[in-house]
Amino acid sequence: MAYSLGLTLYNLSGRRELAALSDRPPRPAGRLVWLHAPSAEPARALLELARRLVEEDGLPVLLTCPDPLAPRPGLVIQPPPPDTPAEAQAFLNHWRPEIAVFSEGELRPALLHEAVERKLPLLMVGGRSPCFSKQRDGWYPGLMRGLLGHFRAVLTLDEPSARAFRKAGATLSAVEVTGKLEEESAALPYLEAERDSLARLLATRPVWLAAALPEGEEAAIIAAHRAGLRLAHRLLLIVVPQDASRAEHLARQMEQEEGWTVALRSEEQEPDSETEVYIADSQGELGLWYRLAPITFLGGSLAGNGCLRDPLEPAALGSAILYGPRPGPFGTTFGRLGAARAARAVGSATDLAEALGDLLSPDRAARLAQAAWAVASDGAEVTERVVDMIRRVMDGDA
Numbered sequence: 001m002a003y004s005l006g007l008t009l010y011n012l013s014g015r016r017e018l019a020a021l022s023d024r025p026p027r028p029a030g031r032l033v034w035l036h037a038p039s040a041e042p043a044r045a046l047l048e049l050a051r052r053l054v055e056e057d058g059l060p061v062l063l064t065c066p067d068p069l070a071p072r073p074g075l076v077i078q079p080p081p082p083d084t085p086a087e088a089q090a091f092l093n094h095w096r097p098e099i100a101v102f103s104e105g106e107l108r109p110a111l112l113h114e115a116v117e118r119k120l121p122l123l124m125v126g127g128r129s130p131c132f133s134k135q136r137d138g139w140y141p142g143l144m145r146g147l148l149g150h151f152r153a154v155l156t157l158d159e160p161s162a163r164a165f166r167k168a169g170a171t172l173s174a175v176e177v178t179g180k181l182e183e184e185s186a187a188l189p190y191l192e193a194e195r196d197s198l199a200r201l202l203a204t205r206p207v208w209l210a211a212a213l214p215e216g217e218e219a220a221i222i223a224a225h226r227a228g229l230r231l232a233h234r235l236l237l238i239v240v241p242q243d244a245s246r247a248e249h250l251a252r253q254m255e256q257e258e259g260w261t262v263a264l265r266s267e268e269q270e271p272d273s274e275t276e277v278y279i280a281d282s283q284g285e286l287g288l289w290y291r292l293a294p295i296t297f298l299g300g301s302l303a304g305n306g307c308l309r310d311p312l313e314p315a316a317l318g319s320a321i322l323y324g325p326r327p328g329p330f331g332t333t334f335g336r337l338g339a340a341r342a343a344r345a346v347g348s349a350t351d352l353a354e355a356l357g358d359l360l361s362p363d364r365a366a367r368l369a370q371a372a373w374a375v376a377s378d379g380a381e382v383t384e385r386v387v388d389m390i391r392r393v394m395d396g397d398a
Contacts, residue, residue, distance in 0.1 A: 002142025010140045028060035034097035038106035040067035045181035088114040105130045127156035130168040145169025182379035186312035188287030207236045209293035212308035214242045220349035227353040244281040290317040297322040315372035320365040342371035
């Protein structure tokens with residue numbers, strides 16, 4: 001009775017939601033797996049899960065996520081429908097999935113209720129805490145408990161998360177602590193021949209990188225490099241500006257005000273033994289610079305509007321990470337890196353200079369980079385288990 005009342009109240013609260021566009025892309029042929037992520041960050045793990053299902057099993061996969069995601073081969077990416085009974089029915093009528101895998105803990109009651117009515121198997125992975133979407137948060141008696149009871153498995157990140165799901169109504173035997181899933185690799189591509197050539201040029205010089213550097217943080221990077229040069233006179237700074245048009249102006253400023261020797265990638269100059277700053281205009285080559293620089297500062301995180309690059313990019317390519325107090329959309333990722341002592345947080349330009357000086361000790365940078373790489377590559381066993389669980393459910397063995 002409480003569940004029915006809660007669902008009725010929930011559906012009444014959603015009457016103002018806009019209808020979804022009716023021109024959904026065609027459903028791919030075959031047995032479809034449906035994955036749902038509440039935002040772009042947890043979608044990373046589902047993208048890796050989807051890749052495995054597409055490449056190893058030849059299964060078409062639908063991934064719903066409210067945030068925009070880049071296209072992937074063999075994967076249909078769509079925003080979730082408005083969570084109303086009519087839209088839920090239209091969505092499931094069109095896609096006809098054979099299994100639904102939700103992540104983090106977000107529940108969409110109208111959609112899940114319709115899935116339960118159709119006896120669609122439900123799994124929860126990467127569970128943190130059960131919740132309704134932020135737009136529809138509220139008190140709906142019995143609704144969360146009734147929905148969670150239909151999940152065949154609830155795989156959580158840790159024991160506090162498991163307790164939260166049990167308390168909210170998940171079947172006790174379904175809840176299990178497994179840890180995080182493996183995420184889609186953040187390693188950016190680079191040409192090994194180019195890396196090898198530049199590595200020979202740089203030889204044993206200490207190198208650090210300012211990635212996606214906004215104009216507002218240029219002064220902090222200049223001050224940190226000035227301090228770093230006092231500790232290591234052969235130190236090379238590689239700068240990748242957020243705005244490529246800033247490259248020439250920044251080069252002139254550094255030459256005139258600091259007296260540094262600056263080379264520009266756009267003019268096909270190379271960082272020779274006298275070069276103190278190398279400005280690489282395009283963010284399209286960040287994979288190369290992460291690979292060459294043992295230390296990376298992530299632009300936008302100190303005085304900008306938030307970190308502009310995924311911190312797992314340098315982590316996956318072995319570069320120690322420096323970042324400011326503004327994580328932007330990567331708060332969860334920075335939280336994981338911080339918990340693993342896999343990144344160094346700085347609160348000001350002065351802190352940045354001090355942290356850079358500390359990491360110029362190769363063993364300290366290496367420890368930080370190794371810990372970051374472990375975070376970036378964690379979760380393979382959990383993903384393998386979820387893939388196996390999906391296979392068994394679809395084959396009728398679970």
